[in-house]
Amino acid sequence: MSRISNAFKKEKAFIGFVVAGDPDLKVTVENVLALEDGGADLVEIGIPFSDPVADGPVIQDADQRALNQNVNTEDVFELVRLIREQSDIPLVFLTYANLVFKSGYETFCKKCVDLEVSGMIIPDLPYEEQDDLLVVMEQNDLDLIQLITPTSKERIPKLAKRARGFIYVVSSMGITGTRNEFKEDISQLTNEIKKYTTVPIAIGFGIHTPIQAVEMSHLADGIIVGSEIVRIAHEDSPQRLMTYIQEMKDAIS
Amino acid sequence: MSRISNAFKKEKAFIGFVVAGDPDLKVTVENVLALEDGGADLVEIGIPFSDPVADGPVIQDADQRALNQNVNTEDVFELVRLIREQSDIPLVFLTYANLVFKSGYETFCKKCVDLEVSGMIIPDLPYEEQDDLLVVMEQNDLDLIQLITPTSKERIPKLAKRARGFIYVVSSMGITGTRNEFKEDISQLTNEIKKYTTVPIAIGFGIHTPIQAVEMSHLADGIIVGSEIVRIAHEDSPQRLMTYIQEMKDAIS
């Protein structure tokens, strides 16, 4: 937890997301280090899942590529161990409920503690289904990152109150109006959240460019970039990734 | 009528069948003359029909070949006219009800008279449906040949009583027993017919060989050969046809 709050200590935080094992485990280590070098404050390590229903096509394909190389959960733990040999950057796992469930909540949480991974983002584990896991996470001082979306509405208070680490605001909804309306909607959402918590807010989903980053960073404590990093990791080099992070980080600093 | 009775005057009569226009109209004329030369006593001229339901595959195919050359009813009349230039052999038409109906009963019968054709065999015009045509045929002194089959049973008296020219006994029924049983059945059938009429009886359907011809000729006044003649007409020459008729005629003489 302390590590996550570190990420939001300075200016606006930049949070990056990688799919473990795409293009391969070794390059993923390099990519995470490149993110850190580029200025990222926190990295989400995606454990690839066969059916990532909450992700868009770019990340789905990356998961599939990683699985095609037989990357399993144990491999991802090993990958984090390698990262930890060279970096103290705050890390969280992003994965689907079944991988954590199947691993066993106790086992998985213990592993996080061992690897100094501070928390988890589980897109298919909503508020109502979190109790069993939360008990174990709290015992291990791990943060379960709450997601809040424009459709959360009257759910916001309870989500905000339970939040630890940071709040992941899912900004993009398929059918949105004009850009200004969109910004206004997000700003209302973050203002609403702030009524109930002091936990930092990061906005993610659909942020690719420095201009978008700037706009969103005005509304929150940090921004999350996923697909674009995954795309660069797939198509380009760790060096290019670092340059991209620098541009984005500069924009919001 | 007189012509038909002529056919049965001498010994056992041999009746042959040709499909008009197979292989072509000119050869059919030659074939009929070959039949006469070979010893046939009467010839059935088949007017080809699109759907000869009462005929087996050999004759069906011959009808189709003739129709494929656009042989029509008028052509068949012309063919008979050519035969009549060279022969006085008794002739009947074998055709299906629709061709006679469509031509018009009056018209068709007049044509028969003109061409000295003595009668008609219409396999799909059973006793119950003959009245309209019979009136006209009788006015023109034409014989409607009655067909009697092993399934006719209690119908035999009325069929026999109406018969003129000759009676066509249909000998072959799909599922027959041994050869002896078969002969016995036919013999019972012809004996039954003879109770009601003195009109000559000819047996047809399925007779190909001289031996079959001999056997059947013992039971009746004549035999009818169709498919085998049609087959030779299709595959071989008028000369071969004449030889075949001679063999058959010799066998029954």
Next chain:
Amino acid sequence: GHYGEYGGQFVPETLMNELTKIETSYQEAKNDPEFQQEVHDLLNNYANRPSLLSYAKRMSDDLGGAQIYFKREDLNHTGAHKINNVIGQALLAKRMGKTRLIAETGAGQHGVATATIAALLGMECEIYMGKEDTERQKLNVYRIELLGAKVHPVTTGSMVLKDAVNAAMQAWTQRVDDTFYVLGSAVGPHPFPEMVHDFQSVISKEAKQQILAETGKLPDAVVACVGGGSNAIGSFAAFIDDSEVALIGCEAAGKGVDTKQTAATIERGSTGIFHGMKSKFMQNEDGQIDEVYSISAGLDYPGVGPEHSALADMHRAQYVGITDDEAVDAFEYIAKTEGIVAAIESSHAIAYVKKLAPTMRKDQVIICTISGRGDKDVASIAKYRGVDVDE
């Protein structure tokens, strides 16, 4: 056995006694409550009758005229009205002591229906099918065999439906003792057109009750497609004496009533003698039976049942031609408006309803018979529209 000048028994002598036996047995069966109960039981507990009479709300609204009701024969077991008739004939065959059913089939529907009932009743079954058709409809050949029947590909003539009828009649001639020929439409020698009329009239008997219960009055028009005419005669039967009910049969005009590629027998044909009956046929001036054409295999027949010829002569029923194009449009229209994939045959009737309904008042009622379901036609409609559906 006669309908005006039409009907009769124009078959070889070999079959005459058998036809008389069938006639006698059928008249006895018709008056035997036990037989009627057997038929009723299979219709209701196997074929899934009564079939729905369902109000076509969206289509009625869209066309803005008469209220349209569908008589849903597509909901019968095996997917068409054919089963009504084969149940009746097969039970009659059994009653007569027959152990073997034979039948002709074109695209395969009547073959499937006959094989189905033969399986249910434990009877032998052989189906005659033109070789052209067995090759175009391999799947239906397999389906018939799956039901335990044997398929004979017919290689004579043009190797299509009428040749299959010829072959089945010949096969019957050669083995009448244990065999019953299950005729698939309201055609053939007496008593077949009468039997088919009777067995299919369940359609209109039900529809009459259902529409009276629903609307309190008789319909203004009954519309059905006509090939041989079995679903149409079944749809008309109970309304024939109700002169205020217009009866409309929709024939397959193919590429157009005035083209060579048509099967609109009543409009373009003439009186003749064929397949055991005097009726209207598509034929040339000599009386040779024409090859006919329609996109619909079930309407692609060069004749029509004798009762229809008589109804047309008496002006009791009206017969209209519907082209391939109109039928395909109707096929698509009813799918999109009512969620029903109707047979392309039935789509000929629907096409006429599309023209008729807007000319009628909103308080008037049309009953349109959906004679069968159109799953069998989806591939050929796709091809007609140029869509590749080969897998």
Next chain:
Amino acid sequence: GHYGEYGGQFVPETLMNELTKIETSYQEAKNDPEFQQEVHDLLNNYANRPSLLSYAKRMSDDLGGAQIYFKREDLNHTGAHKINNVIGQALLAKRMGKTRLIAETGAGQHGVATATIAALLGMECEIYMGKEDTERQKLNVYRIELLGAKVHPVTTGSMVLKDAVNAAMQAWTQRVDDTFYVLGSAVGPHPFPEMVHDFQSVISKEAKQQILAETGKLPDAVVACVGGGSNAIGSFAAFIDDSEVALIGCEAAGKGVDTKQTAATIERGSTGIFHGMKSKFMQNEDGQIDEVYSISAGLDYPGVGPEHSALADMHRAQYVGITDDEAVDAFEYIAKTEGIVAAIESSHAIAYVKKLAPTMRKDQVIICTISGRGDKDVASIAKYRGVDVDE
């Protein structure tokens, strides 16, 4: 929303409020006689319910044990039990003010059912289908489009059913306001398994009445096939409290329960969280969802509805694996003995009845649900048997 340890709502936060709305609306609708009447009307006047419960005389005699009755969902409009559920969900969607239905489909059956009801109710409709499946099932794609719906080929993952579910859920996430996701089986987040249970329970409610009227007593066993499990839960529902009625679900064992090529989830799977629910899944030790296999596209799903997982744990229902071979044999057997071409899915249930009936007394009764008709399967069975049916 829970069945023992199973069930729940494991979906992204984005959908949670929508699920709550559906839950609330559904609870209101469930208690609203007007809604129940609307559902009843469409079931009876469109889907062709009640479906027959028919006695399988020849099969009962042949197997020589229990008396067998078929619950004939194959006789429903569109040819399977799927329509029961889509009618309920679509009417709920309409009640909620939605104008657009989306659905996933594997081989296409649920897609066709959803497109059908969308056409009837005049709603927009989009169907998600794995690209592999759109290519294997071009005809069903065309059929769905014919009904006025749009098909989205899904190119992610292995491009089959589970990827179509994923894509449909994502599409729903992006447009919840006017869109209702019509789930096709007794799976997914609460309240879907409950709704599907309720809408499909018409099968067993009818069957219970029908068997009591016919035999005066409850059946000894109810047998149904299980993929996601909607026809099975519908077949079991009204009998769950009657502990003397054995409930048997037949899973697709594919090449064998002990092989890799199987879809027998309850026998071979383990507890997990997927597609919105906690239930049994075919998965590896990490929790990655397996690709599964069955000859039957409708049973080729790596999970099973949560209520089935609970019924299995409680030993209230028994689940057995039926191999491809056994199912194909049963497919052929019922065609030849009863004249019914049953879906290959349903043939899994029939295969078990073939084993079960001879072990029972003649005064005992089995109800076997024929979940759908098998016309769609004839070609693939032919191929399985090495018969060429390409035209």
